[in-house]
Amino acid sequence: MTKKIILLAAMTAPFMIAAQPANAEGDYSAKAIEVFKKDFQPRGQASIDRLAEDGLQAICNRTGNNPSPQSAKQLEADQMSSIKHPADGKLMGDWKEGEKLAQSGRGFTWTDDPGLPVGGNCYNCHQISPKETSYGTIGPSLYQFGKLRGTSEEIQKYTYNKIFNAKSYNACSEMPRFGHVGALKPEQIKHLVALLLDPESPVNK
Amino acid sequence: MKRLIAGMLGGLLVMGGAAAQTDKKPASKPAAKPAAQAVQAAPAAEVKDAATLEFEKFRAEMEDSNPAELFEMKGEEQWKAKRGPKNVSLAESCDLGKGVGQVAGAYVIHPRYYADANAVMDLERRVVWCMVEKQGFKFDDIAKKPFADSNSTPDITNLVTYVATHSKNMKIAVPLDDPKVRDAFETGKAMAAYRAGPYDFSCNTCHSGDGKRIRMQQLPNISTPEGAIKGVQGWPGYRMTGGVMLTHQWRMTDCFRQQRFPQPKYASDAIANLLTYMIGTANGLEYKGPGIKR
Numbered sequence: 001m002t003k004k005i006i007l008l009a010a011m012t013a014p015f016m017i018a019a020q021p022a023n024a025e026g027d028y029s030a031k032a033i034e035v036f037k038k039d040f041q042p043r044g045q046a047s048i049d050r051l052a053e054d055g056l057q058a059i060c061n062r063t064g065n066n067p068s069p070q071s072a073k074q075l076e077a078d079q080m081s082s083i084k085h086p087a088d089g090k091l092m093g094d095w096k097e098g099e100k101l102a103q104s105g106r107g108f109t110w111t112d113d114p115g116l117p118v119g120g121n122c123y124n125c126h127q128i129s130p131k132e133t134s135y136g137t138i139g140p141s142l143y144q145f146g147k148l149r150g151t152s153e154e155i156q157k158y159t160y161n162k163i164f165n166a167k168s169y170n171a172c173s174e175m176p177r178f179g180h181v182g183a184l185k186p187e188q189i190k191h192l193v194a195l196l197l198d199p200e201s202p203v204n205k
Numbered sequence: 206m207k208r209l210i211a212g213m214l215g216g217l218l219v220m221g222g223a224a225a226q227t228d229k230k231p232a233s234k235p236a237a238k239p240a241a242q243a244v245q246a247a248p249a250a251e252v253k254d255a256a257t258l259e260f261e262k263f264r265a266e267m268e269d270s271n272p273a274e275l276f277e278m279k280g281e282e283q284w285k286a287k288r289g290p291k292n293v294s295l296a297e298s299c300d301l302g303k304g305v306g307q308v309a310g311a312y313v314i315h316p317r318y319y320a321d322a323n324a325v326m327d328l329e330r331r332v333v334w335c336m337v338e339k340q341g342f343k344f345d346d347i348a349k350k351p352f353a354d355s356n357s358t359p360d361i362t363n364l365v366t367y368v369a370t371h372s373k374n375m376k377i378a379v380p381l382d383d384p385k386v387r388d389a390f391e392t393g394k395a396m397a398a399y400r401a402g403p404y405d406f407s408c409n410t411c412h413s414g415d416g417k418r419i420r421m422q423q424l425p426n427i428s429t430p431e432g433a434i435k436g437v438q439g440w441p442g443y444r445m446t447g448g449v450m451l452t453h454q455w456r457m458t459d460c461f462r463q464q465r466f467p468q469p470k471y472a473s474d475a476i477a478n479l480l481t482y483m484i485g486t487a488n489g490l491e492y493k494g495p496g497i498k499r
Contacts, residue, residue: 028391028392028394028395029395029398029399031391031392031395032392032395032396032398032399032478033399035392035396035474035475035478036396036399036475038473038474038475039469039470039473039474039475039476040466040467040468040469040470040475041467041468041470042467042468043467043468046462046465046466046467046468047467048467050401050402050403050465050466050467051401051402051466051467052401053400053401056405057400057401057405060400060405061398061399061400061401064398065400105420108402108403108404108465109462109463109465110462110467110468111462123420124419124420125419134420134421135418135420136417136418136419136420136422137416137417137418138410138411138414138417138418138419138424167405174405174410176403176404176405176406177405181403181404183403183404
């Protein structure tokens with residue numbers, strides 16, 4: 001609860017700063033924000049505060065997703081610092097559960113019931129298990145992810161962190177921050193790590 | 206595979222007016238869900254790819270009997286009839302940039318700036334403006350249910366389809382040298398790049414690379430003319446999923462839903478800006494006319 005409030009505060013602040021220099025000739029990103037504020041209405045769970053940028057979004061938006069190396073490093077470290085690890089310290093769960101999560105594209109739209117669990121949306125953007133041939137291509141193929149990289153502690157940690165907060169390695173990544181925004185819980189992220197790394201997972205057969 | 210094609214054929218036949226259908230919904234209703242389930246249930250990529258090919262083939266064959274024609278005919282009636290509290294027709298009162306009542310070539314010169322409304326307007330927004338200002342309809346009544354669902358199609362969708370049909374095979378010509386239109390274009394471009402919300406998405410997350418897909422759905426790269434035209438040429442479109450006639454404004458609204466944003470207001474600057482950016486990017490390329498969408 002407190003975390004949510006802090007998050008909201010962090011989200012509103014840059015929004016207001018960004019809205020300040022509005023209408024400066026040629027500053028179209030300020031103009032765009034003005035239009036978003038004027039012309040959108042809440043619907044279902046999609047409240048108006050979703051239009052506000054958090055600190056990271058604000059920097060990605062201002063730099064065309066290309067912050068200076070220094071700033072990127074800082075952002076990535078910030079994102080990394082809020083990653084939560086599972087209570088039992090284990091990073092690999094059940095790949096079968098992971099596959100179910102990867103399949104589901106539910107969650108966060110104004111037509112989604114906010115009371116229902118959210119999916120991972122992974123197949124929207126990634127090839128993963130060879131059995132699922134309806135996959136998107138916005139992200140790289142993750143087929144044979146574990147076979148190629150092994151299951152070392154380091155790789156498990158990287159995979160867990162990447163899913164929890166993709167921006168902790170790539171500040172303006174197009175991949176959502178599933179753990180960071182509370183879409184997926186640590187327990188669920190463990191299942192996804194297993195889907196990608198477990199030698200028994202179809203991904204690595 | 207067989208089931209899939211059967212499903213598609215079922216859907217297409219329904220669209221063509223025949224009674225054949227694969228699910229249990231009453232056949233009399235042209236809007237009952239046709240092929241969507243079959244498409245989603247398809248198990249393998251080759252199958253889906255084949256399905257895409259089949260779909261393209263069917264679509265080509267359907268060009269002559271595009272269900273959009275039904276909506277166009279209704280739209281023509283509504284364009285010519287005296288309607289609304291002021292009891293005037295759009296044909297005798299509405300200027301779509303080609304002179305009062307003229308529809309030929311009007312769709313492809315939008316969005317454009319209108320001094321009488323002091324706004325840049327996409328075609329749908331302009332027709333709404335005419336309905337309100339000339340015929341006396343209430344904006345809020347139109348905006349209450351602006352898009353079709355499987356139960357009903359709003360008048361505005363028929364009217365847009367009618368006007369769009371009369372720009373078939375014409376070149377897109379958004380007047381980008383008008384400073385107000387240019388301004389809308391640049392604002393729309395910035396809006397398309399704006400990332401926010403729980404998933405950090407912008408339009409560009411999904412529509413700024415060539416040949417990208419979400420699952421099996423092709424995503425046009427709206428930052429290039431060749432990509433933008435793909436997102437423009439077939440709207441308004443008859444959507445087989447749900448069997449409804451939908452406008453370009455609907456497409457924008459549904460993408461904002463997928464973007465996990467709140468909802469853009471109907472016929473707003475926000476949508477006019479985005480459409481100016483996208484359609485303007487496709488300038489000089491050919492508009493195909495009301496299309497069929499999967």
